[in-house]
Amino acid sequence: MARTxxxxxxxxxxxxxxxxxxxxxxxxxxxxxTRKKVERAAERLNFSFSKSAxxxxxxxxxxxxxxxxxxxxxxxxxxxxxGIYEVLSKxxxxxxxxxxxxxxxxxxxxxxxxxxxxxxxxxxxSFDLDDDKKRILSELTVPVIGVNTPTDDGLDASARIDDxxxxxxxxxxxxxxxxxxxxxxxxxxxxxxxxxxxxxxxxFREAAREVGCRDEDVxxxxxxxxxxxxGEQEEYSGIAAQLLSAPVxxxxxxxxxxxxxxxxxxxxxxxxxxxxxxxxxxxxxDSYIANITGLTxxxxxxxxxxxxxxxxxxxxxxxxxxxxxxxxxxxxxVLRDTTGPAVESxx
Amino acid sequence: MARTxxxxxxxxxxxxxxxxxxxxxxxxxxxxxTRKKVERAAERLNFSFSKSAxxxxxxxxxxxxxxxxxxxxxxxxxxxxxGIYEVLSKxxxxxxxxxxxxxxxxxxxxxxxxxxxxxxxxxxxSFDLDDDKKRILSELTVPVIGVNTPTDDGLDASARIDDxxxxxxxxxxxxxxxxxxxxxxxxxxxxxxxxxxxxxxxxFREAAREVGCRDEDVxxxxxxxxxxxxGEQEEYSGIAAQLLSAPVxxxxxxxxxxxxxxxxxxxxxxxxxxxxxxxxxxxxxDSYIANITGLTxxxxxxxxxxxxxxxxxxxxxxxxxxxxxxxxxxxxxVLRDTTGPAVESxx
DNA sequence: ATGAAAGCGCTAACAC
DNA sequence: GTGTTAGCGCTTTCAT
Numbered sequence: 001m002a003r004t005x006x007x008x009x010x011x012x013x014x015x016x017x018x019x020x021x022x023x024x025x026x027x028x029x030x031x032x033x034t035r036k037k038v039e040r041a042a043e044r045l046n047f048s049f050s051k052s053a054x055x056x057x058x059x060x061x062x063x064x065x066x067x068x069x070x071x072x073x074x075x076x077x078x079x080x081x082x083g084i085y086e087v088l089s090k091x092x093x094x095x096x097x098x099x100x101x102x103x104x105x106x107x108x109x110x111x112x113x114x115x116x117x118x119x120x121x122x123x124x125x126s127f128d129l130d131d132d133k134k135r136i137l138s139e140l141t142v143p144v145i146g147v148n149t150p151t152d153d154g155l156d157a158s159a160r161i162d163d164x165x166x167x168x169x170x171x172x173x174x175x176x177x178x179x180x181x182x183x184x185x186x187x188x189x190x191x192x193x194x195x196x197x198x199x200x201x202x203x204f205r206e207a208a209r210e211v212g213c214r215d216e217d218v219x220x221x222x223x224x225x226x227x228x229x230x231g232e233q234e235e236y237s238g239i240a241a242q243l244l245s246a247p248v249x250x251x252x253x254x255x256x257x258x259x260x261x262x263x264x265x266x267x268x269x270x271x272x273x274x275x276x277x278x279x280x281x282x283x284x285x286d287s288y289i290a291n292i293t294g295l296t297x298x299x300x301x302x303x304x305x306x307x308x309x310x311x312x313x314x315x316x317x318x319x320x321x322x323x324x325x326x327x328x329x330x331x332x333x334v335l336r337d338t339t340g341p342a343v344e345s346x347x
Numbered sequence: 348m349a350r351t352x353x354x355x356x357x358x359x360x361x362x363x364x365x366x367x368x369x370x371x372x373x374x375x376x377x378x379x380x381t382r383k384k385v386e387r388a389a390e391r392l393n394f395s396f397s398k399s400a401x402x403x404x405x406x407x408x409x410x411x412x413x414x415x416x417x418x419x420x421x422x423x424x425x426x427x428x429x430g431i432y433e434v435l436s437k438x439x440x441x442x443x444x445x446x447x448x449x450x451x452x453x454x455x456x457x458x459x460x461x462x463x464x465x466x467x468x469x470x471x472x473s474f475d476l477d478d479d480k481k482r483i484l485s486e487l488t489v490p491v492i493g494v495n496t497p498t499d500d501g502l503d504a505s506a507r508i509d510d511x512x513x514x515x516x517x518x519x520x521x522x523x524x525x526x527x528x529x530x531x532x533x534x535x536x537x538x539x540x541x542x543x544x545x546x547x548x549x550x551f552r553e554a555a556r557e558v559g560c561r562d563e564d565v566x567x568x569x570x571x572x573x574x575x576x577x578g579e580q581e582e583y584s585g586i587a588a589q590l591l592s593a594p595v596x597x598x599x600x601x602x603x604x605x606x607x608x609x610x611x612x613x614x615x616x617x618x619x620x621x622x623x624x625x626x627x628x629x630x631x632x633d634s635y636i637a638n639i640t641g642l643t644x645x646x647x648x649x650x651x652x653x654x655x656x657x658x659x660x661x662x663x664x665x666x667x668x669x670x671x672x673x674x675x676x677x678x679x680x681v682l683r684d685t686t687g688p689a690v691e692s693x694x
Numbered sequence: 695a696t697g698a699a700a701g702c703g704c705t706a707a708c709a710c
Numbered sequence: 711g712t713g714t715t716a717g718c719g720c721t722t723t724c725a726t
Contacts (some may be wrong), residue, residue, distance in 0.1 A: 004462050005703055016713045021705065031711060046462045052402035053703035056718045061399060063441070072432065073425035073650075082420045085444060094410070096441045097432060115351050115393045117719095262639045289636060292609045303420075352719055363697045368721060378695060400719035403702045464703095697726080702719105709714075 004045045013041035024049070051094075060120055063094045064313060067109065067124040072097050075259070075287045076302050080125050080147050083306025084313075091314060093120070100127075110136050121313045123147060126196065129154065143316035147309045148302075150199055157312035157325035159305045163196050166298045166331040167203030168210070170254050170282045173296075173333060175211040178342035179252030179280060182208050183243060185264060186223035187256040188235045197223070197256060200284065204254055219246050236267035243268075251279045251342050258283035258290040258297055265295070265338060276340035286334055294337035305329045351392045360388035371396070398441075407467055410441045411660060414456065414471040416540050419444050422606070422634045423649050427472050427494050430653025431660075438661060440467070447474075453540065457483050468660045470494060474540050476501065490663035494656045495649075497546055504659035504672035506652045510543050513645045513678040514550030515557070517601050517629045520643075520680060522558040525689035526599030526627060529555050530590060532611060533570035534603040535582045544570070544603060547631065551601055566593050570603075583614040590615075598626045598689050605630035605637040605644055612642070612685060623687035633681055641684035652676045 009024075010017045015034060022030045023038035024047075041047075055061045066084055068077045085095045096119070100106045110133050113122070125147040129137070134154035137144050146158035174182060184204045186197060201220070208218045221242050243250060255261035261283035265275055273279060276296075283290050286299035308329065312322045356371075357364045362381060369377045370385035371394075388394075402408045413431055415424045432442045443466070447453045457480050460469070472494040476484070481501035484491050493505035521529060531551045533544060548567070555565045568589050590597060602608035608630035612622055620626060630637050633646035655676065659669045 003464050003703085007703080017703090018705075018714080019712055022712085025705095029711060034711075046458070048459045048463055048465070050403070050703050051465045052399040052408060053718090054705070055399035056397070056403055056720085057703075057705040059705095059718070071429060073429045078420035078425040082418060085419060085446060089446070094441070094443045096443060099432065099436070111393070112395045116395055117350050118395070118398045259635065259639070266639060288606065289639060292606070292613060292636060293639065350719090354719080364720080365698080365722075366696055369696090372721095376695060381695080397719050400702090401721070403704085404719075404721040406702070406721095695726100698724090700721105700723085702721085705716105705718085707714105707716090710712085 003050070004047045006047070006049070009038065009042050009045055009047050012045060013038045059117070061118055062092055063096055063119045064088055064121045064123060064317075065096050065098050065119040067098050067100060067106075067122060067127060069100055069126055072099055075285060076148070077125060079302035080306040080309075083303035083308075084123055084147070084310040085306075086303075087307050087310040087314065106133075113142075114140060116142075120317050121145065123309055123313055124149060124155075128198075143313060145309050145313045145316065147305055148196060150196070152326045155326075156316055157309070157322055157327075159308035159312070159327040159329055161300050161305065161329045161331050163199040164203035164206075166284070166300075167200045167254065168207035169331075169333055170284075170298055171204055171207035171211060173282065173335075173339065174252035174254070174280060175213075177252070177280060177339060179250075180213065180342070181217050181219075181248050181250045181252065182213055183219040183221060183246070183250035183253045185221045185239060185253060185255045185260065187260045188223055188239075200256055217248065219243070219250050236263050239264055240267045240271055244271075253279060253281045255281060255283050258285045258287045258295060261295055261297070261338075262289050262293045265293070276338050278343065280339040280342075282333075282339060290334075290336070296336045296339040297334055299332045299334050300329065350397070351394050353394070353396070356385065356388050356392055356394050359392060360385045406464070408465055409439055410443055410466045411435055411468045411470060411664075412443050412445050412466040414445050414447060414453075414469060414474060416447055416473055419446055422632060423495070424472060426649035427653040427656075430650035430655075431470055431494070431657040432653075433650075434654050434657040434661065447540065450540070453480070460489075461487060463489075467664050468492065470656055470660055471496060471502075473543065475545075490660060492656050492660045492663070494652055495543060497543070499673045502673075503663055504656070504669055504674075506655035506659070506674040506676055508647050508652065508676045508678050510546040511550035511553075513631070513647075514547045514601065515554035516678075516680055517631075517645055518551060518554035518558060520682075520686065521599035521601070521627060521629065522560075524599070524627060524686060526597075527560065527689070528564050528566075528595050528597045528599065529560055530566040530568060530593070530597035530600045532568045532586060532600060532602045532607065534607045535570055535586075547603055564595065566590070566597050583610050586611055587614045587618055591618075600626060600628045602628060602630050605632045605634045605642055608642055608644070608685075609636050609640045612640070623685050625690065627686040627689075629680075629686060637681075637683070643683045643686040644681055646679045646681050647676065 006017050006020050010020045020038050023035040024042055066081060072078060072081060088095045114136055121143045123145045128150050137154040143156040146155040148160045149158055152158050184201060221239055255264060261281055265281055268275060275281060283295045283297035286297045290297040308327045312325060315322050353364050353367050357367045367385050370382040371389055413428060419425060435442045461483060468490045470492045475497050484501040490503040493502040495507045496505055499505050531548060568586055602611060608628055612628055615622060622628060630642045630644035633644045637644040655674045659672060662669050
């Protein structure tokens, strides 16, 4: 059978199509009785609006695009998306993930964006945008909202944590526990645009200096793309080796992500290190893995960050300007079983 | 500035709109030179099609809905979605998650479905549909594809694992290790429609019988909704208590999900149990948590399951009928550090 | 190979 | 309050 249209409903209810439209969308200036009649008819015919048709007519798509780096199933992305979805879907929006695998995907998306009336807003998650793209954004008609973006440049609104400050608190914790030789481990296999990495590293570096570490007391283990994903244990023997072979062995270690930290700890323990006896490790995120493995870490709530971003998207789409467009979301240290006081150096 | 439309391109290229339409969509019967001209103009004007307009004109939405229970960030859902997204987005489809929080959400979705030309297909993930809904499905024009649904009833295609067989293999492993007193732990806080639970339990029950367990040798710890999520450690002290107070203490334990198993093991160890010395534990899923905690478990690949489902959705949307509409995806045991031989009973 | 024109189903003036 | 009507931007016969 052919689709039931608004005029079928109109006919069944004995009114005009515009009345049906008004009645069903809850607009005012429609007689309560008429409305009831229309609703009844719509119900009976199992009518629902064609989104394409009303989009076309109204010039609003009721869709918002969510740009995600690499994958939607990662801990942060999935939870941020969840928060975004939660608030937007309740308002009738279709929330459409757009996973960017390579730089070209991003380029293409942004190329089409200026003229793209296919979404009412775009939310970019964890991206580091180059100046070209920021310029495009600034001339855009649809609002662009950031989630954990490195800066707010070119964005109409954003919600993000302060990676820099968070790392600083981790360093201070280690320092106050007596650790003087620190290390920072970058996550293996980074995506081309994932952006928190750099900021966290900088936060670590600067905080280390603040607490009085000389550069030679600080070891940075850079991200190296190797075979296998970050879940692969082999990744971490190389990192452990670098830790072992450092001129002065670090006793306090910050890791870019929980999953990474957990895998590293596993490897370190396998090699006979005592954690937290000999060395303390701090993760980042407070994902489920941190909880189950007893990892000391920095907590953040990506679902809430997503919600905040989506709420701002909503008001922007309504043409309002949010009173506080750029939200900084809180983080907090959670102490578990991988950090402890530094032992006396055996000097 | 107003949106660039197809007629702007037509004008710029000096041809008619229909030619532009044909040229840009790669249809044949268009002169190569003309096509080039049109492409150039489109490029220059930064043109892209309005999805709503072409949907409306063609009667195809280029959208597919993915129905998910509870949350999109859960391990299975997120990965299945990822697989679905991967294949569908490459073909130009918008993949729209639809999270069902309560039964009413599902009811409402299905009520609107029969007349809903707003999506070209719907993929249902992990749902147990009642007969009413199955009946609706059977009269539907758009294809409906299942991912890890309990049955294939009413579905045009599906991809799913055999939960029943998977549990059986777990039970057999325990039995062959000498375990005679078995337990099955349901996941705390189950959703109203998540459906694998029942099948896994049945698989466990039946397999236990097959290997010769009497009913009194088998302990089922049912799911009880308690405060806090499944990540909360407190959940598991209650479960541990049930295990401890059982008439005959089980030494082989199957758990509905990895996360659950990991938390239980943590609690058990805290209480002084030796795993795998005194008791063996097997999880389900082989999620990252199983890997990092060394959990023996049953592996499945939800991304691939999602891909298979999406591939079938694709051919169904093209009007083909897939030669093998109902795919059973493989599972496999992965042995890690939480299973071992049963110790001699101290009789 | 290309163009003209009739919709697709709905919304938003504008009239009554 | 309600009806009429002109589009929204595209696809698709049907001519040419």
